[in-house]
Amino acid sequence: MTYSLRDFGSYTVGGRLVTVSGRPRREVSFTPSTRYMHDPNGTFAAEAAYVQYFVPERRRDRPPVVLLHGGGMTGSIWESTPDGRKGWLHHLLDRGLEVHVVDNVERGRAGWIPGLWPGEPVMRSLEEAWTLFRFGDTAGFDTRLAFPGQRFPVDCLEAFARGFVPRWTSTTDAQVTAFLALLERLGTASIVCHSQGGEIALRALAAAPARVAAVVAIEPSGTPVLPGSEALPPIRLLYGDYLSVDPIWEALLRGWTALAERHADVSLLDLSDAFPGTSHMAMLDRGTEAVAALVADAML
Amino acid sequence: MTYSLRDFGSYTVGGRLVTVSGRPRREVSFTPSTRYMHDPNGTFAAEAAYVQYFVPERRRDRPPVVLLHGGGMTGSIWESTPDGRKGWLHHLLDRGLEVHVVDNVERGRAGWIPGLWPGEPVMRSLEEAWTLFRFGDTAGFDTRLAFPGQRFPVDCLEAFARGFVPRWTSTTDAQVTAFLALLERLGTASIVCHSQGGEIALRALAAAPARVAAVVAIEPSGTPVLPGSEALPPIRLLYGDYLSVDPIWEALLRGWTALAERHADVSLLDLSDAFPGTSHMAMLDRGTEAVAALVADAML
Numbered sequence: 001m002t003y004s005l006r007d008f009g010s011y012t013v014g015g016r017l018v019t020v021s022g023r024p025r026r027e028v029s030f031t032p033s034t035r036y037m038h039d040p041n042g043t044f045a046a047e048a049a050y051v052q053y054f055v056p057e058r059r060r061d062r063p064p065v066v067l068l069h070g071g072g073m074t075g076s077i078w079e080s081t082p083d084g085r086k087g088w089l090h091h092l093l094d095r096g097l098e099v100h101v102v103d104n105v106e107r108g109r110a111g112w113i114p115g116l117w118p119g120e121p122v123m124r125s126l127e128e129a130w131t132l133f134r135f136g137d138t139a140g141f142d143t144r145l146a147f148p149g150q151r152f153p154v155d156c157l158e159a160f161a162r163g164f165v166p167r168w169t170s171t172t173d174a175q176v177t178a179f180l181a182l183l184e185r186l187g188t189a190s191i192v193c194h195s196q197g198g199e200i201a202l203r204a205l206a207a208a209p210a211r212v213a214a215v216v217a218i219e220p221s222g223t224p225v226l227p228g229s230e231a232l233p234p235i236r237l238l239y240g241d242y243l244s245v246d247p248i249w250e251a252l253l254r255g256w257t258a259l260a261e262r263h264a265d266v267s268l269l270d271l272s273d274a275f276p277g278t279s280h281m282a283m284l285d286r287g288t289e290a291v292a293a294l295v296a297d298a299m300l
Numbered sequence: 301m302t303y304s305l306r307d308f309g310s311y312t313v314g315g316r317l318v319t320v321s322g323r324p325r326r327e328v329s330f331t332p333s334t335r336y337m338h339d340p341n342g343t344f345a346a347e348a349a350y351v352q353y354f355v356p357e358r359r360r361d362r363p364p365v366v367l368l369h370g371g372g373m374t375g376s377i378w379e380s381t382p383d384g385r386k387g388w389l390h391h392l393l394d395r396g397l398e399v400h401v402v403d404n405v406e407r408g409r410a411g412w413i414p415g416l417w418p419g420e421p422v423m424r425s426l427e428e429a430w431t432l433f434r435f436g437d438t439a440g441f442d443t444r445l446a447f448p449g450q451r452f453p454v455d456c457l458e459a460f461a462r463g464f465v466p467r468w469t470s471t472t473d474a475q476v477t478a479f480l481a482l483l484e485r486l487g488t489a490s491i492v493c494h495s496q497g498g499e500i501a502l503r504a505l506a507a508a509p510a511r512v513a514a515v516v517a518i519e520p521s522g523t524p525v526l527p528g529s530e531a532l533p534p535i536r537l538l539y540g541d542y543l544s545v546d547p548i549w550e551a552l553l554r555g556w557t558a559l560a561e562r563h564a565d566v567s568l569l570d571l572s573d574a575f576p577g578t579s580h581m582a583m584l585d586r587g588t589e590a591v592a593a594l595v596a597d598a599m600l
Contacts, residue, residue, distance in 0.1 A: 002304055002305065002306060002357050003303075003304070003305040003306075003307075003308060004302055004303070004304050004305075005302065005303040005304075005305065006302060006303075007303075008303060009379050009380040009386065009387070009390070010376050010379040010380050011380060011384070012459055012462040012463065015462055017426075017458065020425075028422055028469060029469060036432075036548055038422055038428070039425070039427070039428060040422075040423070040425075041425065042425025042426060042427040042428060043425055043426040043427060044423060044425055044426070044461070044464075045426065045458050045459075045461035045462040045464065048462040050376065050462075050463070052379070057302050074409045074411075075409075076310055076350065076409050079309050079310040079352070080309040080310050080311060084311070086309065087309070090309070103408075103409070108403075108408055108409040108411075109374045109375075109376050109403070109408040109409060109463070109465070110462075111374075111408075111462070111463065111464055111465040111466070112465070112466060113423060113466075114420065114421050114423055114466055120414065121414050122328055122338055122340075123340070123344065123413060123414055125320075125339070125340075125341065125342025125343055125344055126317075126342060126343040126344070126345065127339070127342040127343060128338070128339060128342060132336075158317065158345050159312055159345075161344070161345035162312035162315055162345040162348040162350075162410075162411070163312065163350070163409070163411065164344075164345065164411055165409070165411040165412070166411070166412060166413075166414055169328060169329060248336055
């Protein structure tokens with residue numbers, strides 16, 4: 001098929017300048033032939049988000065859709081699956097939606113500043129992804145013996161893990177701020193968010209509900225308090241299968257359920273009803289095209 | 301205008317699995333409601349490159365073009381300029397070329413592994429970029445008083461710097477290895493490379509000259525020894541204006557000149573003849589569309 005795009009490209013949004021001083025200069029050798037005295041002091045552009053956008057030629061008159069990745073990942077999870085199928089970016093474009101793919105603060109092309117944030121960055125191992133994302137149990141890791149009916153393409157676990165990036169746990173506020181700057185730039189947007197990105201997006205929604213037309217949150221890692229007095233856009237919380245394998249997921253399910261009970265605008269969709277075997281990575285699972293169609297419906 | 305693409309998406313290439321053990325587990329709180337014991341040990345996917353590709357609908361029967369960024373940057377420098385003009389990615393697609401944009405090892409969406417490589421990562425300040433990339437002299441930084449005739453959009457220096465990422469100086473070999481894996485995947489490719497990416501690409505060319513159809517190297521940061529006994533593809537070294545402002549550039553110019561004297565397949569093009577005021581960031585300068593046309597000509 002052909003993708004006819006009216007426009008595509010990238011931009012950065014948000015962020016601030018930080019000044020560093022008092023660090024010693026040091027000789028740096030970037031290449032065998034290029035040595036120079038590097039000054040680690042000065043002004044640095046920090047805490048912006050990187051955004052890549054695609055506008056279909058046959059664009060529907062609907063708000064742009066922002067895709068926000070989860071923790072330890074980048075916008076690449078929306079592009080292509082580890083086994084080479086099309087990502088949700090493509091499926092949403094096919095439906096005439098303008099799409100903006102985010103690398104949030106300190107992830108991927110947004111860059112990071114050594115020494116700026118407290119604490120050590122966390123990097124996820126293949127083993128942790130295997131169990132935490134509910135692909136299979138610990139004993140099944142070595143042989144890639146997944147849970148029965150598993151939709152995630154576990155034979156491509158290494159290719160999936162090549163997309164992992166480190167994350168700080170102290171940058172959530174900065175990520176919310178940059179994401180709000182993106183919403184302000186867009187005016188109004190619909191949001192598709194995943195895991196930690198779900199918590200970022202819901203916090204931004206709480207701060208600026210009028211800027212959000214619709215939300216699809218796939219297994220958000222938390223459920224911030226949403227304003228009860230204002231009209232909220234429709235918020236769909238989607239979750240997958242195997243939640244009973246770890247108390248962390250059962251606790252999150254209680255939080256999602258409670259949020260839906262508090263807000264009439266929040267609805268829950270258990271993907272395991274129609275798509276048994278759905279993992280934490282619903283956008284990469286086999287058969288995800290049907291889930292993407294549901295998501296696009298929510299944006300139209 | 302409309303961009304008609306036959307295909308686009310992303311993939312990862314190269315890399316290896318590394319195993320970490322012996323580090324203490326620690327409680328991590330990703331969100332206020334989600335705490336768990338993080339195990340920093342295990343298996344990690346390291347040193348792959350991330351590649352985003354675009355295939356124009358009216359694709360010419362020419363090798364795909366690989367765009368390789370310089371040090372401390374990512375593939376985003378080829379997409380859009382800091383002042384919002386189209387990048388070389390667009391200009392090459394417009395000419396019917398298939399384009400693959402790389403984030404090389406430990407840059408951008410390729411991700412990085414804490415503690416894996418020796419030494420501290422280097423992050424470039426706005427001040428260092430201002431002088432090293434030949435936008436202006438130190439005294440002009442605060443007021444953005446650029447060199448006369450400067451083509452770089454210096455009023456967008458902060459937006460430019462938002463695209464900076466840290467870099468290790470100990471990952472060059474891993475970058476060459478991943479880039480070679482990309483060339484092997486593509487079979488044969490033409491290469492457009494910049495600064496440190498120029499050195500990576502020329503080292504890969506020296507290792508696998510049969511895989512490269514043509515090279516345009518913009519101010520490569522070094523000039524590796526190329527094989528003298530084999531046929532080389534045409535290699536064009538492009539450089540900009542103001543080289544006399546810093547001995548580092550004068551030394552590189554001597555290296556480029558010597559390389560062209562040793563190899564009949566290497567030609568030099570001083571962009572300041574036709575485009576005075578060209579900075580180190582020739583792909584972002586004002587009027588870069590004409591330089592992109594020269595580059596596309598070399599790929600066709």
